[in-house]
Amino acid sequence: MPADGTPTGAARTEPAPAAPDATVVLGPPEISRALTRIAHEILERNRGGSRLVLLGIPTRGLPLAHRLAARLADVEPGLDAAALVGSLDVTMHRDDLAHHPTRAIGATDLPAAGIDGKVVVLVDDVLFSGRTIRAALDAISDLGRPAAVQLAALVDRGHRELPIRADYVGKNLPTSTSERVRVLLEETDGRDAVLIEGAR
Template structure:
């Protein structure tokens, strides 16, 4: 689940012909292509193995929507690095644990699916949550609450394809594919071939930080002129 307007500024309404333009304009621009995403996931997989000294007791849980697909791709890479890893991964639905249900009560409830080998528990496991975009941190907080109802893992880690900043809670990713400095007015969208069609891509749209800053300076100058004219 993208963590922004829905989760992190990532949405599914991404046209397959999204234009790529030079930074500095308000039009959508592609910041990561298919090869970039593939390399980022391969690097994250190696970092997971290195940090955990293997893949024993490792459980990948993707946060819908695109976190599930990314968890599947990470599982494939982990199985190549560590043959003992089964490649199993699951889905963690956080809908009913979100803190904005009162403002947006009509949400479709998904399903949490644990890998079959777990027998319905995550006790004493190394759980890696996988999401596409890390933004405010509120979706991850909801994911941690959801995990509490499933058991007591030995450790919980977080892997995000993109970290765009603007955290509202003290949450940090353990594994990041790409750090993208953004303004709050921009939208970061992750497009995956198996969800959206077309090629994998990370796209930013909206007013860039420079334009946002210039607009603020212009408004401040106007206010100063108005005060001096009084």
């Protein structure tokens, strides 16, 4: 990972302007504390990090996975943060390709040890309908046989369409379907924030 913290292959962009009606619900300190708490919960549930693999779902799940890995290594110094993290592209497993045929295909990059027998923690920024995670589970089944798959999301906004639940959540954020939740990260957007746009 480069010195500025941007994961390899991730493009750094200028922060997108917030909508006039945007409400900031999490700032940098809250995001940092949420990730620290999630890291501790992951280690406690799995009795350490020796069997863990963190797979970030691009775009913003990947830098979140790197941040979580760094926190895991801080708590358990024997862990190699870089060796814990991979990226999982779910594009070809999505059920909306017919509606978005021009969707770009990203990269899947597994840690050198693979995922067989590991506890895979999927990392994403926002859990919404559950369809991205269903696609991720299908993608994982093509790559190996982990001992277990868990899910960490920075924000759970509800409105599930599939029976999928996160094991680790930074913030439960009740929203209406007319609202949009945007996660901005320093690595991809130049700043850390979680916004609700269209809030009444």
